[in-house]
Structures are given as C-alpha cells and as structure tokens.
Amino acid sequence: MRLMTRFFSIIFYIFLVLGCSQESQQQGNIDTKQQQETVAADVVIMGGKVATVDPNLGNVEALAINGYQITAVGSNEEISSLIGSETKIVELNGRFAMPGFIEGHGHYLSLGRSKQILDLNDVKNWNEIVSMVAVAVDKANPGDWIFGRGWHQDKWDSLPDAAVDGVPINDTLNEVSAENPVILGHASGHAAFWNDLALEVAGVTDDTPNPEGGTIVRTPDGKATGLMRETAQRLINQARREYDGRLTPEQEESLNRERAQLAADEALKYGVTSFHDAGASFETIDFFKQLEDEGKLDIRLYAMVRRISNEMMEKALPQYKMLPEGNDFLTVRSIKRQIDGALGAHGAWLLEPYVDLPETSGLVLEKIEDIERTAEIAVRHGFQVNTHAIGDRANQETLDIYERTWNQLNVDGKQLRWRIEHAQHIDPLDVPRFGELGVIASIQAVHGTSDGPWIPSRLGDERAEATSQPWRDLFNTNAIVTNGTDVPVERINPIASYYSSVSRTMNNGLKFYPKHVMTREEALQSYTINNAFAAFEENIKGSLTPGKYADVVILSQDLLTVDEDKIPGITVDITIIGGKIKYIRDPSGEKLN
Secondary structure (H helix, E strand, O other): OHHHHHHHHHHHHHHHHHHHHHHHHHHHHHHHHHHHHOOOOOEEEEEEEEEOOOOOOOEEEEEEEEOOEEEEEEOHHHHHOOOOOOOEEEEOOOOEEEEOEEEEEEOHHHHHHHOOOEEOOOOOOHHHHHHHHHHHHHHOOOOOOEEEEEEOHHHOOOOOOOEEOOEEOOHHHHHHOOOOOEEEEEOOOOEEEEOHHHHHHOOOOOOOOOOOOEEEEEOOOOOEEEEEEEHHHHHHHHHHHHHHOOOOHHHHHHHHHHHHHHHHHHHHHOOEEEEEEEEEOHHHHHHHHHHHHOOOOOOEEEEEEOOOOHHHHHHHHHHHOEOOOOOOOEEEEEEEEEOEOOOOOOOOOOOOOOOOOOOOOOOEOOOHHHHHHHHHHHHHHOOEEEEEEOOHHHHHHHHHHHHHHHHHHOOOHHHHOOEEEEOOEOOOOOHHHHHHHOOEEEOOHHHHHHHOOOHHHHHOHHHHHHHEOOHHHHHHOOOOEEOOOOOOOOOOOHHHHHHHHHHOEOOOOOEOOHHHOOOHHHHHHHOOHHHHHOOOOOOOOOOOOOOOEOOEEEEOOOOOOOOHHHHHHOOEEEEEEOOEEEEEOOOOOOOEO
C-alpha cells in the first residue's frame, strides 16, 4: 500500500513538473511573441493606400519592414507603434504602395544590350533608320559592326516603293554603310535586316538555301533583300563569334557587367523588383551566380535554361537547380523552349495560312520530338517547362506535348505549373485546356495593343477576333494568367502593360477586341502574385504579406481607382527591394525621415 501510494505520488509530481514546464514554455512563447511585436521597424511606409494583394489582408494604410522582410501591415495607428528612434519613415502622402512588379517574361541581358546599340523602337519610317545608321557609321571605324534593334514595319508611317513582303530592300542602307556590316533586329527578335556587307561576311549569296525554320527573303528575281527571318539570322553566328573574339575575356566580362547594370537600372526605374529571364545559357547563369555572390545582382532573377541540348541538360540540370534561400536573388528551376516564331515576321505557326502571305502558315523552329524529350527530362529533374508559342497551331501542339508527356509519365501536370510563353493566338477549342490542364498562360498584355492595329492584316478580321489574346475566356476557364512585356521587344514598363490589360486601347485610340479586358484587380494580380505563383515563389513574394520579401513599389496614383485614361501617366516614385530603397524618381524632392 505504501509502495502504491509512493508510485502515485511520483506520477503526480511528474505531471506537476511537466505541467509547470509547459506553462512556462507557453508563457515564454507569448513573451517572445510580444517582444517580437514590439521590436522597432527598420522601415515604415505609411500615410496612403497599400494594396497587399493578399485577400486575407486587403488594402491597408501602412506596413513595417525589418531586414529584408515585411513584418506587419495595418492602419497608420497600428504601424506607428513600431516606429523607433532608428526607423526610416517613408511618407506616402496619399500615394499608392503595392508589391514590386514582377516581369513575367523578358530578356535581361538583351535589355542591357539594347541600351548599348541603336534604339529603333520609335522610328517612324525606313529613311529614319538609314539616317541613324549613317550617323553611327560616321562615328565608327571601317570594319566595325553596327547593331540596332526595335524596328517594326507595321508601325511605320510609310514604306519605300521598293519593298518585298512589306519590308524594304537594303539598297539605301548599303549606300551609307559600304565598309561596316549592319545588323538591325526586328522588335520581335524574330527577324533582322542586314546590309550587303553583313550578308557577305555571313557567306550568304543569292543561291544560299533557306535554313530549316528560317527564310532568306528575296526579290522576285532572286536577290537577297537583307531581311532574314527566324533561324536565318543564325547564318552570321560564326562570323559574329570571330568578330567578338577580338575582345579579351576582361573586356567581354566588362561589357556583360555593364549590360547587367543597365538592365537593373531600367527595371528599377519602372518598379520591377523580380524578372523572369526567358532564356539563359549555363554560361550566363554562371555569370548571374557570380554577380549574386558579389552582391551585385540588383534584381531578383528567375532564369530559364535555354539553348542547351537535351543530352547536356540530362547531365547538368541537377548542378544548376537553384531554389530560393533567404534573401535570394537567383532562382533556376525552369527550361525555355520555342516551337514557333512571331506573327509580325510571319513566323508564328498557324492552323491556316496567313492572309497576307498565303504561301505559308508560319515556321516550326524547334522539333516537336525534341521539345517532348525536354519535357521528359524536366519531369525527371523537377524542372518547369516554358514553351514559346504564338500561333494557334503552336499553342495547340504545345498543349498536346504537355498532356501527352504527363499521361505517358503518369504525373499530375497541374503540380508542375508548366507554362506557355506568349499564348497570343489560341483556337477557341483550346482555350479551356489551359484551365483544365493547369497550364499557365504567360502573356504580355502590351503585345495585344501594340500589335493590334496590324494583326487583322495577318489573320483577317474574323480569325483575329476569334483567337487574339483571349484573356477573358482564359480567366473564365480558371486559367492562371501572368503578365510582362517581353523586353526589349517592348519597353519594360508595367504601367503600359497594365493599361493594355484593363483597356485594350491601341496606339490609334481604338480598342482591340475589348470584351477580353481584365479587371483592375486581375491585372494587378497578373503582375504580382500570379507571376510569383508561375515561379513557385508565391510564399516569398507577390504580395505584401508579413514574412515575405519587402519588395515594394510606390506609385504616384492609385492603379485601382484612377480614371482609366490617366493610368499611362502614373509614375514609379520609389522602388524597394529587400527593404532597401533602390530607386527614387526625384531624390531631391523626396523626403525620407
């Protein structure tokens, strides 16, 4: 009996100690939590409207940042309690704060390079281009190559009489650049215009056959005009490598560092804090990693592996997979493929021939079998597949590749979040497949309004209306739609693409099939949380939720309520990445306490 009593006494004591211990631990957790809640913020943003893009938080007045993360959001009064003697205060003064824009599809180093060469985006006609080249030749040495990018014949106010397929021949260009090879890239990147000297150094004659997936455009009598479509542009690659070989490794690295910095500066100016880089070689990824290690990668990059053979990817992908850790600036977990070209260059792969060039239905740039092999490798190594597809046939074939691969490998495709980049022209029967399969439509809204005036000339009115940028139908079938600019194809300006998203207003003032406009909220989500989701990063970015990256952009006006016609005039006033102010539009007039 005494033994039994002693036994129960011991059991009681154990429970008593455990109970006290648990109570003490709970009290300790509570004290720690209270202590954390009262720690002064490093940065407080207050005094305006803060769109968190988090449905559980909605719109608030202020937010607090500690280190590289958001720690609290709420009213001005609530967040004021977190202001300490060392807290930096950013006064909104009625302005609009939101998560940093995520560029959903662009070309990072190409953006930087576009700042180093002739900018042809705003030229009005061919004569203007020839004049710009003439000025560049005057500043160059004989033999120097002249590069430019951004022209688009469908946006000019006139064309020379001598034109083939709606593009000039290179006669006048030759007159001003007899001793300098000239390569002028189309805005889409899917064609280029060369002078005769460039054709010569590339070894292209009037008798050179068209390469697979490309076209050397010729006059009726067989002379090359200088226009090189799609893969025909690669005919100069060897000569280009030899020309670039004049640079020392140090000079080449310096040039790339300048490009990276120019790209970052341009992105920050437009409020872009993360950038989905749609095509990086392993060499480029190594360069990005070096910049990140040095703390000199100023924009968060989501890099897609590009132009690597399936054999090489099978071996090297495990070494190149990089998932975000801490305040990370480089993620690698996706592969970029390209099934067709661009509509403007007659390279988009269509179900029916072009109206204005009926001898073709477009070009297939990468073989279906090769892309399908990539898809299998991607599943095996846990990589996302992001396939460029612009034409309705290209979108259909890409959906087929994805669905076929998932069925053969018995995997749940929705979990893989594979994407179709551009998804510009989709057969109505294929639209529901995006939502059903879980394929992300990675669109660039500004393409719709930029290209809108001339799209019917390629497709005809009926086909253009039925297939072009069907955003509303995609949303209605529960597809994830993301947004971007495809920079440097378009300017890296999220405000312009946002305006295109909610208005579908073209540069001629007309609306491009406006039944497909997005709501303000949908457009905001497409540029923030949807892009984060499309990169498997919705837990660390895309909304101003406590615990996520403190990537914030402050705009001059409210994107959600300002009059529609005033959206293009909204400016990016401040860009913050990881809690650090990286850009101020007018540093002299901005007051930071």
